[in-house]
Amino acid sequence: MIQEKQFGEGRLPSEPSLAKLLGVSRGTIRQAMEQLSKSGLLVRKHGAGTYVNQQVLNIQTRLEEVYDFVEMIHASGHSASVVHKGLELGAPETNAAKALRLGAEDEAITTSNVFLADNVPVIYCVDVIPAHLVKHAYLSEELHGPVYTFLENRCAQRVSYNITEVRPTAADKNLSQLLACLAGSSLHLFIEIGFNSDNQPIIFSEEYYRPEFFSFKVVRKMIPSSSG
Amino acid sequence: MIQEKQFGEGRLPSEPSLAKLLGVSRGTIRQAMEQLSKSGLLVRKHGAGTYVNQQVLNIQTRLEEVYDFVEMIHASGHSASVVHKGLELGAPETNAAKALRLGAEDEAITTSNVFLADNVPVIYCVDVIPAHLVKHAYLSEELHGPVYTFLENRCAQRVSYNITEVRPTAADKNLSQLLACLAGSSLHLFIEIGFNSDNQPIIFSEEYYRPEFFSFKVVRKMIPSSSG
DNA sequence: AAGTGGTCTAGACCACACT
DNA sequence: GTGTGGTCTAGACCACTTA
Numbered sequence: 001m002i003q004e005k006q007f008g009e010g011r012l013p014s015e016p017s018l019a020k021l022l023g024v025s026r027g028t029i030r031q032a033m034e035q036l037s038k039s040g041l042l043v044r045k046h047g048a049g050t051y052v053n054q055q056v057l058n059i060q061t062r063l064e065e066v067y068d069f070v071e072m073i074h075a076s077g078h079s080a081s082v083v084h085k086g087l088e089l090g091a092p093e094t095n096a097a098k099a100l101r102l103g104a105e106d107e108a109i110t111t112s113n114v115f116l117a118d119n120v121p122v123i124y125c126v127d128v129i130p131a132h133l134v135k136h137a138y139l140s141e142e143l144h145g146p147v148y149t150f151l152e153n154r155c156a157q158r159v160s161y162n163i164t165e166v167r168p169t170a171a172d173k174n175l176s177q178l179l180a181c182l183a184g185s186s187l188h189l190f191i192e193i194g195f196n197s198d199n200q201p202i203i204f205s206e207e208y209y210r211p212e213f214f215s216f217k218v219v220r221k222m223i224p225s226s227s228g
Numbered sequence: 229m230i231q232e233k234q235f236g237e238g239r240l241p242s243e244p245s246l247a248k249l250l251g252v253s254r255g256t257i258r259q260a261m262e263q264l265s266k267s268g269l270l271v272r273k274h275g276a277g278t279y280v281n282q283q284v285l286n287i288q289t290r291l292e293e294v295y296d297f298v299e300m301i302h303a304s305g306h307s308a309s310v311v312h313k314g315l316e317l318g319a320p321e322t323n324a325a326k327a328l329r330l331g332a333e334d335e336a337i338t339t340s341n342v343f344l345a346d347n348v349p350v351i352y353c354v355d356v357i358p359a360h361l362v363k364h365a366y367l368s369e370e371l372h373g374p375v376y377t378f379l380e381n382r383c384a385q386r387v388s389y390n391i392t393e394v395r396p397t398a399a400d401k402n403l404s405q406l407l408a409c410l411a412g413s414s415l416h417l418f419i420e421i422g423f424n425s426d427n428q429p430i431i432f433s434e435e436y437y438r439p440e441f442f443s444f445k446v447v448r449k450m451i452p453s454s455s456g
Numbered sequence: 457a458a459g460t461g462g463t464c465t466a467g468a469c470c471a472c473a474c475t
Numbered sequence: 476g477t478g479t480g481g482t483c484t485a486g487a488c489c490a491c492t493t494a
Contacts, residue, residue, distance in 0.1 A: 009427070014479060025465045027255075030480085038266070040389070045425060046480050047472035053427050055391065063394065064292060066448045161268065162448040163283065166291065168396030168414040168439055184412060186396040197271060199237070199281050211396055218446070220294045220390040242460060253484045258461085274461050275491030 002041065002052055012042070012050040040219040056219060063218045066162060068146065069115045069123055076213065078117035084144035085112040085124075085178070089131065096128040096204040099193045107131040111143040114178055122213045124178045128204040133157055147203065157202045159194035166190060166216075169208070179210055186211060230269065230280055240270070240278040268447040284447060291446045294390060296374065297343045297351055304441065306345035312372035313340040313352075313406070317359060324356040324432040327421045335359040339371040342406055350441045352406045356432040361385055375431065385430045387422035394418060394444075397436070407438055414439060 001007070012018065015033070019026045033050060036042040040056040061072060073080035092100070092108035102108065108128050115123040127147045133155040142150050151157045169189040176183040188209035193201050229235070240246065243261070247254045261278060264270040268284040289300065301308035320328070320336035330336065336356050343351040355375045361383040370378050379385045397417040404411040416437035421429050 016479090025467095027466085028464060031463085033480095043388070043425060043427065044480065045473080047478080048474070049479060051427070055423070055427060063446055064448060066450055159450055160271070161450060162446075163287065164446045164448055166394055166416075166444050166446065168416050170398060170412070170414050184398070186398050186414065188394075188396050195283070197273060199271065199279070199283060215393055217391055217393045218291055220292060220392055221388075244460090253486095255485085256483060259482085261461095272461065273492080275459080276493075277460060 002036075007052050009052055009054055012052065014049065061214055061216050063164075063166070063216045069125070070146065072214070073115065073117045073122065076117070081116045081119065082145040083114045083116065083121075085114055087111050087140055087143055092128050092204075095191075099204045100128065100130050100201045102130055109134070109143065111147065113145055117213060120213075121179045122210045124175065124208040126206045129155070129202070133202060151203060155202070157196050159203065160197040162192050162194050164190050164192045171208075175208060179208065181210060188214065188216070230264075235280050237280055237282055240280065242277065287445045287447075289442055289444050291392075291394070291444045297353070298374065300442070301343065301345045301350065304345070309344045309347065310373040311342045311344065311349075313342055315339045315368055315371050320356050320432075323419075327432045328356065328358050328429045330358055337362070337371065339375065341373055345441060348441075349407045350438045352403065352436040354434045357383070357430070361430060379431060383430070385424050387431065388425040390420050390422050392418050392420045399436075403436060407436065409438060416442065416444070 002012075012033075013021065015026050015029050019029045022029070033042055033044070037044050037050075041053060043051045043053050045051065060076065061067065067075075070080040070082075088110045090107055090110075091097070091104075092102060092106075092110060096102075096108065096110075097106070100108065108130050110126065110128050112124070112126045114121045115125065129147065129151065133151075135156055136154045138150065138154045142154065148159060151159065167189040169187050171179060171181050171183055171185050171187055173183055175181075175187065176185070179187070181187075188207075188211055190205070190207040190209070192203075192205040192207065194203040194205070196202050230240075240261075241249065243254050243257050247257045250257070261270055261272070265272050265278075269281060271279045271281050273279065288304065289295065295303075298308040298310075316338045318335055318338075319325070319332075320330060320334075320338060324330075324336065324338075325334070328336065336358050338354065338356050340352070340354040342349045343353065357375065357379065361379075363384055364382045366378065366382045370382065376387060379387065395417040397415050399407060399409050399411055399413050399415055401411055403409075403415065404413070407415070409415075416435075416439055418433070418435040418437070420433040420435060422431040422433070424430050
C-alpha cells in the first residue's frame with residue numbers, strides 16, 4: 001500500500017485501525033512498522049502518528065546492506081561482466097591471515113577479479129579463503145567471479161554478516177591499470193571480514209570501487225544530542 | 229550480565245528461562261534481544277539458541293551511529309579542541325542549496341571549523357543552515373564549533389536522522405593546509421544532510437576526516453545469498 | 457522427542473501530541 | 476479529552492535444531 005502511494009508522504013492509519021483493516025493483531029502491525037521504521041521508510045511520532053518518508057526510497061546503495069556486485073551494476077542500469085585476474089594457493093597476506101586467525105603454517109586461497117559495467121572496470125576485488133575450509137574438490141573456474149557460491153558449495157559455509165571497514169584510498173600504478181583510471185585518483189576501499197553464524201571468520205576481502213559509479217549512503221539515526 | 233561476561237562468548241539462557249529469571253514476560257525479553265541482535269551483539273539461531281558475539285564490542289566507530297566530533301576524539305584517547313575558520317551569511321553553495329531545497333533568493337549561514345586531536349587537525353567541517361530557520365538573535369561565537377546546539381537553541385530544530393554519503397577524496401591545496409597533511413593524500417569525505425522529524429532538511433555538512441585517526445566500520449547483515 | 461527461537465493473539469496501561 | 480504510539484502481559488502454535 002505504501003508502494004502504491006496510497007498515503008503519499010502523508011500519515012498512515014493508526015495501529016489499531018490498520019490491525020482491524022488487515023485482520024491481524026496490533027502486535028503484528030507494530031512489528032512490521034518497526035522494521036520499516038528502522039530501515040527509514042517510516043517515521044514514527046509518539047502521540048502524533050506514523051508518516052511515510054519517501055526520501056529513503058531514492059537511495060541507491062545502502063551501506064548497511066550487502067549487495068551482489070553483479071546486482072549492484074545491473075541496478076545502476078549497466079550490463080555486468082567479470083574478468084578473472086589471479087588465483088593462488090599459499091600463505092596469505094598478513095592482514096588476511098590475522099583477520100582469518102590463521103597460523104604461520106596455514107594456507108589460503110587468494111582469488112582476484114575485476115567487475116565491469118558496460119565493459120568499464122568499476123570494482124577490483126581480492127578474496128581470501130582459508131584452505132582448511134574447503135571440503136570438496138573444485139575447478140579453478142569456480143573462483144573466477146563471485147565467491148559466495150563457492151563458499152556454500154565447496155566449503156559448506158555461509159556468510160552471516162560482515163564487518164566492513166570503509167577507507168579512502170588512491171589508485172597506485174597497479175590499481176590504475178586494473179580499474180582503467182588515473183594513478184592517484186580516489187577510490188573506495190572496503191576491507192571486509194565475513195563471518196559465519198558461529199562468528200568464525202571465513203572470508204577476507206579487499207574491494208576497490210570507482211567512486212564515479214557507486215554512491216554509498218547510510219541513514220544515521222540520532223541517539224543523544226550530538227554535534228557536527 | 230553480558231557485559232559482566234557471565235556468558236562469555238557462549239550461549240544465553242533460553243527466552244522463557246530468562247523471562248522467569250528476570251520476572252518479565254517473554255515478549256519483553258524478545259524485544260530486548262532483538263535490539264541487541266540488530267546491533268550485532270547477539271546472534272540468534274532458530275532452534276538452537278542465542279549466542280554472544282564479543283566481536284562487535286571491539287568496533288570503535290560505527291558508521292551507522294552519529295557521534296559528537298569531540299566525543300569521537302576523546303574516545304580515541306586524545307584531547308579535543310576546535311578552531312573556527314569562517315562564517316558567512318549569503319547564498320549557499322549549489323549542492324547545499326539543492327539539498328536544503330532553497331531557492332535562488334534564499335540565504336544560509338555557512339560556518340566552517342577544524343577539530344583537533346592533541347592539537348593535530350583531524351576533521352574539517354563545513355555546515356550550512358538555512359537562514360529562514362533562525363528564530364532568535366545569536367552571537368557569531370555560537371557558530372564556532374559544534375552546531376547542533378545552535379540548531380536547538382536558536383532555530384528550535386532538532387536533527388532526527390542524517391543521510392550521509394561516504395566518498396573517498398584527495399586533499400587539495402586548501403585542505404592540505406587546513407588538515408596539515410600532504411596535498412593529494414586520501415581523506416574521508418562525508419556529505420551529510422540532516423533532517424528533522426518532519427523530514428525537512430535543516431542542515432547540510434561536508435566533513436573531511438584524516439583516515440589515520442578514524443576507522444569507520446559497518447556491520448552488514450546478509451539478506452539473500454550474495455556475491456563478493 | 458524435547459527444547460529453541462519465530463510468530464501471533466487479545467487485552468491492558470502509560471506517555472505524549474494535538475485541539 | 477481524545478487519539479496516537481510505547482510498553483508490557485500471558486498464553487498459544489509453528490519452524491527449526493539437536494541429540
